[in-house]
Amino acid sequence: MGRGLGWSLGLLLPLTALAAQPVPPVQLYRYTDDRGVIVLDRQGVPPEFISKGYQILNAQGRVLQTVPPAPTAEEVQAATARRAQAEADAKLRVRYSGIEDLERARQRRLSEIDGLLAANQGDRQTLQAQQASLQGEAANQERNGQPVAQSVLDQLEAVRQRQADLDAQSLRYQRMRDDTNRTFDADRARLQQLLVP
Structure with missing residues (x-):
C-alpha cells in the first residue's frame, strides 16, 4: 500500500508544480x-x-x-529639418560670440575676395598693355607693306584667350562676393534671433 501512495504522490507533484506557476x-x-x-x-x-x-x-x-x-513622411521631414536647424544653430553660436564677431569675419572674407579681384584687375591691365604693344607691332608691319608675323598673331590670340579667362574669373569672384554677403546676412539674421533672451 505504501508503494501505491508513493506512486500517486509522484504523479501529483508535477501537477501541483504546474499549477503553482503563474x-x-x-x-x-x-x-x-x-x-x-x-x-x-x-x-x-x-x-x-x-x-x-x-x-x-x-x-x-x-x-x-x-x-x-508611425510618423508621416511630412512629420519625418519636419523632424529632420528641426534637427538640421538645431545643428546649424549650434555651429553658428560656436563660430560667433556675437554680431560684432560675425561682422569682423565678414569683413575678413570680403577683404580676401577683394584681394583676388584686385589681382585679377592688375593682370587684366597688364594684358591690355601687352595687347596694345602687339597691335602696334602688327600695325607697323602692315604700314611697311609686310604681312603680320604669325608669332604676333599667335601672341595676340593668347592675350585674347587669357583676357577671356580673366573675365570669367572676375565674374566668379564677384559671384563669390555676393554669395558671401548673402550667407553672412542670413547668419546674422539667425544669430540675432538666437541671441534674443
Missing part, C-alpha cells in the same frame, strides 16, 4: 482596422495596422501600453 495575464490589443472599426484581439495587431498605432490592455480593459502611430 499564469500569464490575458492581454488584449486594441487597434482600428481599415474600415475605422475599433478591434479587440488577443492574437495581436495585424502587420498592416501596426503603423496606425494601437493599445495593449489587461483583462479588465485597463491600458497597459500605448504604441503611437
Whole structure:
C-alpha cells in the first residue's frame, strides 16, 4: 500500500508544480482596422495596422501600453529639418560670440575676395598693355607693306584667350562676393534671433 501512495504522490507533484506557476495575464490589443472599426484581439495587431498605432490592455480593459502611430513622411521631414536647424544653430553660436564677431569675419572674407579681384584687375591691365604693344607691332608691319608675323598673331590670340579667362574669373569672384554677403546676412539674421533672451 505504501508503494501505491508513493506512486500517486509522484504523479501529483508535477501537477501541483504546474499549477503553482503563474499564469500569464490575458492581454488584449486594441487597434482600428481599415474600415475605422475599433478591434479587440488577443492574437495581436495585424502587420498592416501596426503603423496606425494601437493599445495593449489587461483583462479588465485597463491600458497597459500605448504604441503611437508611425510618423508621416511630412512629420519625418519636419523632424529632420528641426534637427538640421538645431545643428546649424549650434555651429553658428560656436563660430560667433556675437554680431560684432560675425561682422569682423565678414569683413575678413570680403577683404580676401577683394584681394583676388584686385589681382585679377592688375593682370587684366597688364594684358591690355601687352595687347596694345602687339597691335602696334602688327600695325607697323602692315604700314611697311609686310604681312603680320604669325608669332604676333599667335601672341595676340593668347592675350585674347587669357583676357577671356580673366573675365570669367572676375565674374566668379564677384559671384563669390555676393554669395558671401548673402550667407553672412542670413547668419546674422539667425544669430540675432538666437541671441534674443
